[in-house]
Amino acid sequence: MADSGEIEELQRELRELAARVMRLESAQQDASARLGEAPAPPLSVPPNPITPFKTSPSPPARATAPVNRPGPQAESLEQRIGSQLFNRVGIVAVLFAMSWFLKWAFDRNWIGPSVRIAVGLIAAAALILWSERFRHKSFLAFSYTLKALGSGIAYLTLWASFNVYHLFAAPVAFLLMVAVTVTNAYLAWQQDSEVLAAYALLGGIITPGLLSTGEDHEFFLFGYLLLLSLGVLRLAGQRSWLRLAVGVFLGTAAYFFAWFFEFYHPPLLVYTSVFVASFFVVFSAAPLLVLRLMGGESASPTDRVFLIAAPVGIASVAAIEAYSLVSQPQQEWVRVWIALTLTVASIALSRLAVPWPRTDSVEPNVSASQELYATHEAIAVFFFALAIWFHFTGYLITLGWLAEALALVGIAFWRPRPGRRALAIAVILLCFASALVLEVSDPRLQPVEVILNAHFATYLVALMVFAFAVWLSVLGGRRTAEGRGDVLSLSGLAGLATIAFNVVALWAVAFEIHHYWTCGARLSGNLCRVVDPHDLVYSQFAYSGWFIAYGATLMAAGFVARSAFVRWQSLVLLALAIAKVFLFDASQLSQGYRVMSFLALGVVLLAISFAYQRDWLALRRAT
Numbered sequence: 218m219a220d221s222g223e224i225e226e227l228q229r230e231l232r233e234l235a236a237r238v239m240r241l242e243s244a245q246q247d248a249s250a251r252l253g254e255a256p257a258p259p260l261s262v263p264p265n266p267i268t269p270f271k272t273s274p275s276p277p278a279r280a281t282a283p284v285n286r287p288g289p290q291a292e293s294l295e296q297r298i299g300s301q302l303f304n305r306v307g308i309v310a311v312l313f314a315m316s317w318f319l320k321w322a323f324d325r326n327w328i329g330p331s332v333r334i335a336v337g338l339i340a341a342a343a344l345i346l347w348s349e350r351f352r353h354k355s356f357l358a359f360s361y362t363l364k365a366l367g368s369g370i371a372y373l374t375l376w377a378s379f380n381v382y383h384l385f386a387a388p389v390a391f392l393l394m395v396a397v398t399v400t401n402a403y404l405a406w407q408q409d410s411e412v413l414a415a416y417a418l419l420g421g422i423i424t425p426g427l428l429s430t431g432e433d434h435e436f437f438l439f440g441y442l443l444l445l446s447l448g449v450l451r452l453a454g455q456r457s458w459l460r461l462a463v464g465v466f467l468g469t470a471a472y473f474f475a476w477f478f479e480f481y482h483p484p485l486l487v488y489t490s491v492f493v494a495s496f497f498v499v500f501s502a503a504p505l506l507v508l509r510l511m512g513g514e515s516a517s518p519t520d521r522v523f524l525i526a527a528p529v530g531i532a533s534v535a536a537i538e539a540y541s542l543v544s545q546p547q548q549e550w551v552r553v554w555i556a557l558t559l560t561v562a563s564i565a566l567s568r569l570a571v572p573w574p575r576t577d578s579v580e581p582n583v584s585a586s587q588e589l590y591a592t593h594e595a596i597a598v599f600f601f602a603l604a605i606w607f608h609f610t611g612y613l614i615t616l617g618w619l620a621e622a623l624a625l626v627g628i629a630f631w632r633p634r635p636g637r638r639a640l641a642i643a644v645i646l647l648c649f650a651s652a653l654v655l656e657v658s659d660p661r662l663q664p665v666e667v668i669l670n671a672h673f674a675t676y677l678v679a680l681m682v683f684a685f686a687v688w689l690s691v692l693g694g695r696r697t698a699e700g701r702g703d704v705l706s707l708s709g710l711a712g713l714a715t716i717a718f719n720v721v722a723l724w725a726v727a728f729e730i731h732h733y734w735t736c737g738a739r740l741s742g743n744l745c746r747v748v749d750p751h752d753l754v755y756s757q758f759a760y761s762g763w764f765i766a767y768g769a770t771l772m773a774a775g776f777v778a779r780s781a782f783v784r785w786q787s788l789v790l791l792a793l794a795i796a797k798v799f800l801f802d803a804s805q806l807s808q809g810y811r812v813m814s815f816l817a818l819g820v821v822l823l824a825i826s827f828a829y830q831r832d833w834l835a836l837r838r839a840t
Contacts, residue, residue: 330378330384331384333377334374334377334378334384337370337371337373337374337377338371338374338375340367340370341367341368341370341371341374341397342367342371343367344363344364344366344367344370345363345364345367345368345400347363348360348361348362348363348364348367351363352408357410361410361412361413361416364401364404364413364416365416368397368401368416368417368420369420371394371397372394372397372420372423372424372427375390375393375394375397375427376390376427376428378390379428380427380428387428387430390428391424391428394420394424394427394428395421395424397420398417398420398421398424399417401413401414401416401417401420402414402417402448402452405417405452406452406455406456409456411456411458411460411461414452414453414456414458414461415460415461415464418449418461418464418465418468419464421445421449422445422464422465422468424441425438425441425442425472426472433476433479433480435476435480435485435488435489435492436488438472438476439472439473439489439492439496442468442469442472442496443492443495443496443499445465446465446466446469446496446499446500447499449461449462449464449465450462450465450499450500450502450503450506453503453506454503454506454509454510457507457510459503459507459519459520459523462500462503462527463527466500466503466530466531466534469496470534470538473493473496473538474538474541477538477541477542481541481542483545483548486542486543489542490539490542493535493538493539493542494535496535497531497532497535497562500527500531501528501531501562501566503527503531504523504524504527504528504589505566505569505570505589507520507523507524507585508524508570508585508586508589520585521585521588524585524588524589524592525588525589525592528563528566528589528592528593528596529592529596532559532563532596532600535559536555536556536559536600536603539555539559540552540555543555549607552607553604553607553608556600556601556603556604556607557600557601557604559596559597559600560597560600560601560604561597563593563594563596563597563600564593564594564597566593567589567590567593567594567597570586570587570589570590570593587634587635587636588635590634590635590636591634591635591636591637592636594636594637594640595636595639595640595643598621598625598640598643598644601621602618602621602644602647605617605618605621610659611658611659611671612655612659612671612672612675614651614658615648615651615652615655615675615679616675616678618644618647618648618651619648619675619678619679619682621644622641622644622645622647622648622682622686623682623685625637625640625641625644626641626645626682626685626686626689626710627689628641629641629710630689630692638709638710641686641710642709642710642713645682645683645686645710645713645714645717646713646717648679648682648717649679649713649717649720649721652675652676652679652717652721652724653720653721653724655672655675655676656672656728659672665732667729667732667733668729670732672725672728673725673728673729676721676722676724676725677725679717679721680718680721680722680725683714683715683717683718683721684714684718686710686711686714687711687714687715687718690708690710690711690714691711712782715782715783715786716786719767719771719786719790722767723763723764723767723790726763726767727760727763730756730759730760730763731756733756733759734756734759735756764790764793767790768787768790769787771783771784771786771787771790772784772787772788775787
């Protein structure tokens with residue numbers, strides 16, 4: 218056991234150590250304060266395991282304001298020029314020097330064709346391998362540039378081996394080019410680089426062009442493009458690289474039309490149609506892949522544009538390609554079936570879109586699905602209208618479009634979904650335009666019975682369809698007001714249908730007046746007899762009377778329905794009647810008809826003015 222003297226000596230040494238630690242702490246805190254650093258935490262001294270003792274507390278550190286020390290400075294312009302720009306320019310200079318040396322050697326026949334091809338392939342492989350070193354040092358852009366340069370050298374070398382030196386057969390050169398494309402695609406997949414994938418796609422697209430021999434190899438060309446499209450869509454679908462899908466679609470379309478103008482002839486119809494249908498099916502899967510990639514995330518503006526533009530572009534190109542194949546007069550019947558096939562295909566594609574729930578809360582991906590669904594529905598409606606145009610002639614085209622409009626208006630009301638109202642409006646507008654040009658687009662070369670003719674019957678059908686659209690719009694507004702469900706508003710459709718109804722009604726009766734007084738089947742002339750000048754006077758008076766009577770009836774309907782929209786149409790029509798009476802009837806009609814024309818117009822205008830002055834609709838209080 219230690220004696221008391223040894224214990225005292227040990228305690229003394231511990232006290233000296235504690236004092237020394239305190240002095241070191243104080244010096245460290247003073248130095249930190251001078252440098253602007255936070256003071257270091259005090260050093261803890263373990264208690265004496267033998268005899269505990271107390272030490273005086275260390276003095277508090279002086280409060281100092283924190284000083285912001287500058288972080289690491291970015292590279293200066295001089296450093297960037299010296300380390301990056303000169304490096305890249307030097308590499309390019311070396312590449313140019315080597316290229317010129319090889320060209321010099323080729324021109325002097327120092328190197329034979331086989332060695333030249335070997336040098337090109339070795340240089341391409343070396344550039345691709347060398348690019349990996351820059352990638353590991355985070356020089357990604359320069360690494361991708363070297364890979365693109367190496368790939369380009371490889372493609373050109375293989376092309377020269379086939380087309381210039383004839384060292385390889387076409388199948389061998391093709392397989393080697395495909396190997397370069399697959400290598401680039403694999404590197405793009407592994408490194409998650411869309412730039413490399415674009416280089417691979419570019420190489421894959423130019424391969425058939427480089428190996429072209431001027432001969433027709435339809436099965437080989439379109440089979441290769443079909444496999445390339447499948448691979449690109451697979452890659453784009455996994456990585457959401459939509460630009461790759463657009464690129465392969467444009468490249469495939471360019472190859473098709475180049476081949477078509479050079480090699481196509483009617484016996485190839487069946488084989489080529491199969492390829493056109495295959496490309497349509499493959500590329501139509503791209504928007505569905507985009508929907509799958511979205512999941513529950515919101516769609517970006519680029520994705521939304523793609524979901525609308527891609528189906529339209531794919532269907533348009535497929536239709537143009539298909540119709541190019543059946544341009545012969547004896548193949549006109551095939552055009553109807555092409556349009557019907559595209560109609561059915563578009564409806565099927567709309568069903569493949571993710572269905573949306575019938576709730577008020579709509580998730581972003583559900584909204585994207587709605588847009589894709591509506592786009593395919595619009596394409597189906599367009600191709601069905603095209604099939605009607607191809608199959609029928611004359612007034613039967615207008616009747617077919619009216620039947621389609623009737624169906625769409627009913628579907629938009631009883632099965633409301635986004636986009637269907639716009640489709641109904643578009644087809645109603647198409648029917649309206651078709652009715653206006655019916656007399657020109659379907660000229661009748663024989664005198665016809667007034668009223669009892671196909672054109673007037675077509676106008677009556679159009680009026681019924683337009684009236685049906687207005688009635689459903691009013692009914693839809695009432696259901697919405699009564700809270701019977703979230704019924705799609707059809708106010709825009711109602712406005713267009715109302716205008717179409719009034720204009721077509723005026724147009725139809727005006728043509729019958731013309732037919733009656735001139736005994737003609739066309740607006741441009743009389744086909745059965747010479748027109749009596751008195752008949753022209755009668756027809757002009759009949760036109761004025763019809764406009765005034767219809768305008769008054771329309772104004773009365775506007776008052777009864779309390780519709781300012783209808784009343785404004787009446788005012789416009791009466792303004793036209795006023796202009797005709799004062800500018801034409803006053804000089805062209807005989808005295809008796811002139812009196813009757815002005816009298817009828819004056820009475821109608823005074824009656825309407827009286828109604829407005831009495832303010833039967835309380836328009837002044839409403840404003």
